[in-house]
Amino acid sequence: MRVVVVGGGVLGTFHAWQAVQRGYEVLHLERELEARGASVRNFGLVWVSGRADGAEVELAQRARDLWTEVPGIGVRTAGSLTVCRSEAELAVAKEAAARPDAAARGFQVLDAEQARERNPALKGELQGALWCARDAIVEPREVLPALRAELQKSGRYRFLGGREVRNVRTGEVVDDHGEVHAGDLVFLCTGAWHSGLIRELTDDLPVRRVRLQMMQTAPLDDALTTAVADGDSFRYYPAFNSPALDELPPQESIAAEHRMQLLMVQRTHGGLTIGDTHEYDEPFGFDVRSDPYEYLRGVVERILGRPLPMITRRWAGVYSQATSDEVVVRREVADGVHLVTGPGGRGMTMSPAIAEETFEAIERTGPSAGGTPMAPATSERAGSSRAGDGR
Template sequence: MRVVVVGGGVLGTMHAWEAVRRGHEVLQVERELEARGASVRNFGLVWVSGRADGAEIELAQRARDLWEQVPGISFRPAGSLTVCRTEAELAVAKEAAARPDATKRGFQVLDAEQTRDRNPVLKGELQGALWCDRDAIVEPREVLAALRDELAKSGRYEFRGGREVRAVESGRIVDDHQETHHGDLILLCTGAWHSGLIRELTQDLPVRRVRLQMLQTAPLDDTLSTAVADADSFRYYPAYTGPAVQELEPQATVAADNAMQLLMVQRTHGGLTIGDTHEYAEPFGFDVQTDSYDYLQETAERILGRSLPKIVRRWAGVYSQTTNDEVVLRRELAAGVHLVTGPGGRGMTMAPAIAEQTFEEHS
């Protein structure tokens, strides 16, 4: 087939990857010169550990295996530590490690000494941690270009940046350069773009937009050997739902008000990416909130037992999330025209498996 993919983020690029892998010819169109949305404004976490039972964890597990097979990218099977600083937090970790599928998820409870053996940079006060050996890291600001470079080697792939699609119908799209592009299959992987053309094509989608804030530091003079989370992530991810979560101490006010958890990843250049917040009510602010960044910095420093390097970047991002029980939203808008969107904060994790699933449905 000739496949046209609209959207240059990780979901669109993984659909292009899967199409080329199956022998198809692909044109990928992106309205920006390069993707600038949530796909480059995230942690780069392939995050299996906290996923909900059923389709969500199955997709996450499959995607984890697929990420490891992609050539030309920086894939690190580093695992994650969710740090517990109180007995109540450690009780949640123990409850998670007692799940029937704990081994498949890679869960293991570590005491304080074992936690520091796994990641010696964690010098703050802690009771232990939940270890997940299935979690992994990719580089969000590098992976899309690396994937496109690999795709170009096939001779069956073309990327057109700076092209906004203005019309879509069965068999073709028209961009804002007044060029028509034909395809047997057209995939709209448009992320948080819910307005304009998408609104014209379909109404009342069960999706919402979510805004988050993150930061990045200058290089740390040490190696963070795993991804790190704090125990607020127990409140956020569905795999940890259970009696022990209900016994956690109340969140700090700033964390509760901004639906916060701490996630921390070291980039290949040594800097730390730290976040995040969640804002659900639109219209979103055009600015970022200092108190959220202060809280993230303080929490990270308590876990590390040291001051952070200088904060060199702060940013906000917006992603698309389904509001029903679908892991990802799929809609056929016309014959051979399919919208794929709404994986939420799971997009970087699950994109390879979502793309594989798309083509299995159209094989």
């Protein structure tokens, strides 16, 4: 069987991975020479901790296991600490650690001394932290080329960058070079590209685009041994919804305006990736705002107890998020042509399991009637203000 995958981001690349693992021949098309969207503009967090109950956390748990099974991509099973700087935030952490599934999520409440033992770089303000052993880290700018290198070893994989798809019909894809590519199955994993061909194929997708801002520092002369979040992240992840959450004081105005939480990861070269913001109303600005960066700088410096290294990069990104109760939106838009989109900020975390689920559904039931959902996974809180906009 020949499979054509359109979209070179993490979701498309894992659909290619699943196809090759099943013995299929794969042609992989990407309109840029290399993926340049949300898949390379994120933290590289495999973020299990805050996922919604049911299908969402089940997919995240499965994806976390799948990430560690892929050779050559350098997954760091470092875990995460959500730093609590007040008793109110610590109360939310304690309620999370009392959940029936706390052990499965790897939750444990640490006091300040235990948190610093786990991550000695946290020399600043904290009352304690929520430890999540299941969270992990990959390098977003490196993982896609590494995955493709592993795929090419099969002899059944070919990547073509710089090819924008202009037409899709049952059994074939036409690119902007005029080449026709035959495929028994076609997967459209086009990320935040909702217009053009995608709109022609289906105009009622329950998705929206979300814009975020992030930054990266010069190398820190200290090791950040875990991923780090702050107490504001409790507000954005469904697993932390509890009576204690309702007792948190309002966010600072700049954080509330930009729907901010702190997520922080140290890259393999020593620099820190820090963010992020959330913007939901289009048209998005084309500029990058400085005030959210300055706010985040202050939060990080209080947690680390030291000045940040120089900021060397700032950027914005846009991802596609489902507005329905689906964890990811799947539609068969023509016979054998499957659109997979809208994982939101969960894309880096869940793509291995989303791709696996896609193929399992097709192999179990065969193609569905055109335009109908194909075995969608659902999340009881998707689309809400606490719908898990993290990575």
